[in-house]
Every structure is written in structure tokens, then in C-alpha cells.
Amino acid sequence: MIELQRDPFGRVMLVLDGVEHRAMLPVRAFPISAPDEGIALVGSEGRELAWIEHLADLPPAQRAIVEEELATREFMPEIRRIVRVSGYVTPCTWTVETDRGETAFVLKSEESIRRLSRRGLLIADSRGISFLVRDMRELDAASRKVLDRFL
Numbered sequence: 001m002i003e004l005q006r007d008p009f010g011r012v013m014l015v016l017d018g019v020e021h022r023a024m025l026p027v028r029a030f031p032i033s034a035p036d037e038g039i040a041l042v043g044s045e046g047r048e049l050a051w052i053e054h055l056a057d058l059p060p061a062q063r064a065i066v067e068e069e070l071a072t073r074e075f076m077p078e079i080r081r082i083v084r085v086s087g088y089v090t091p092c093t094w095t096v097e098t099d100r101g102e103t104a105f106v107l108k109s110e111e112s113i114r115r116l117s118r119r120g121l122l123i124a125d126s127r128g129i130s131f132l133v134r135d136m137r138e139l140d141a142a143s144r145k146v147l148d149r150f151l
Contacts, residue, residue, distance in 0.1 A: 002041070002050050004062040012069055014041055014049055021049050026066045031074065032116060032132065039066065077103070078132045079123070082143040088150070091126065098131065105129065110150055121147070 003015040007022060014024040021043050029038030041050040055063055077098035086093040090112075095104045105125035107113070112124045121133040136144060 002052075002062075004041075004058075004065045006065065012065055014043075016050055024049065025073070026052075026069050028070065028074075031076070032120070032122070039070075076130050076132050078134055079139075079143075081140055082146045085146055094125075096131065105131070107150075113147075113150055115151075 014021040023044040036055040039052040081097040083095040119135040
């Protein structure tokens with residue numbers, strides 16, 4: 001049985017079979033396709049210490065610790081709407097509405113848009129930040145039309 005708690009410095013500590021492992025990090029195996037499944041608990045030396053099959057299997061307090069740690073390590077805004085693009089030739093500036101608010105980024109080339117599945121896309125901006133389009137069908141018609149011009 002595993003137990004997760006924070007040490008006095010706020011770092012996550014894993015207690016596994018009575019042995020304390022300090023400075024533990026959770027790492028998702030499939031951050032896009034199955035974000036709540038397959039989470040490795042990795043020690044400070046980079047070795048997997050434990051495996052969580054499903055995040056929902058953890059007690060609420062421990063699940064909250066894992067989710068907090070994952071949120072501090074991962075930053076992948078999800079595009080909800082494309083507000084405008086500066087042009088249809090790259091590089092161009094995209095203004096988008098995401099799950100974290102409105103922002104603008106520079107798309108360097110069409111190759112910066114990568115298909116994840118039939119419906120999902122990963123768009124990398126010029127600074128290396130990745131934006132997720134989970135399902136193109138959920139975007140409004142104008143946003144889909146912009147994407148069609150670049151795909």
C-alpha cells in the first residue's frame with residue numbers, strides 16, 4: 001500500500017511499505033489520451049517507485065496531492081476557439097480562447113500543427129508551448145475553417 005503526504009517543506013513524500021521516499025514526482029504515462037490513467041510515482045533519482053493504474057482509485061486526499069503536483073509540472077492549454085489569425089502564411093499570430101483564458105501566439109510553420117488522432121491536434125507555438133485541440137468537432141465553424149486552411 002502506498003501513502004502520499006507532504007513533508008514540512010511542502011514536497012511530496014511517498015511512504016511505500018514503511019519506507020519514506022522524499023521528493024517524489026508523479027508522471028503521466030499518457031498525458032493527452034488517458035490523463036487519469038497510468039501515473040508513475042518517480043523518486044529523486046529518476047526511478048519508478050510505484051504505479052497508479054487509475055487516479056480515481058486513490059483516496060481523495062492523496063488524489064488531491066497527485067493532481068496538485070501534476071498541475072505544477074504540466075502546462076498545456078486547451079484551445080476552445082480561434083478568435084483570429086494575422087494571416088494564412090506562416091509565421092503568423094493566432095489569437096485563441098483557451099481553458100485558461102485568451103492568449104496570442106506565433107505559429108512558425110504548418111509543421112507546428114500535429115495530428116494526435118482523427119479529431120485531436122497539438123499546436124506548438126514559437127516559444128515551445130503546446131496547445132491542445134482535443135476534438136476539432138467541438139470547435140465553432142469559424143475555428144474549424146481556420147484549422148482547415150492550415151491542415
